[in-house]
Amino acid sequence: MFGLIGNMKAVAGQREALLAILMENVGGMPGCLSYVVAEDPRDPDGVWISEAWDSADSHKASLSIPAVRDAVERARPLIAGFGQYIETRPVGGHGLKARA
């Protein structure tokens, strides 16, 4: 498996709009086992994303899905900057689920 943990900062006042875009395609990405979008409770503009994929290739391929590319384009102006970007290698757990 391939995992990502990352955080970003929304443009002031745009976190809710950014979160909505980030969640648009979460059910439809082949190979995506988990994709959890979260607010940072200590930063009104902070966002955390935790992802698990069956492979790094599936994650990479997701970035070419038209709906995802479209979402990325719309999200871009709402992002003020990126923070941590951590690649992981998930080994198991609860909530890892391929799309139906």
Added chain:
Amino acid sequence: MFGLIGNMKAVAGQREALLAILMENVGGMPGCLSYVVAEDPRDPDGVWISEAWDSADSHKASLSIPAVRDAVERARPLIAGFGQYIETRPVGGHGLKARA
């Protein structure tokens, strides 16, 4: 929802044993929506955990479940130290699933 992202370092050579203990109870914790255990690909002793719960209370209550307390006791000597501990507020995504 309540979320946690954290990392820890296993005692040298004990990561696999630690991961096995961490995954023992993942399916049986009330209110746990996601619990993904991962290796740090860049640190042979590094572990990342990403959790989502329906509430902070459910997370806290899980620490009193006998099987979880037992696992924590057995995991303790395999842990060399803790790194980042990030509380989040998940808002949605894919793979958030209450136990059956």
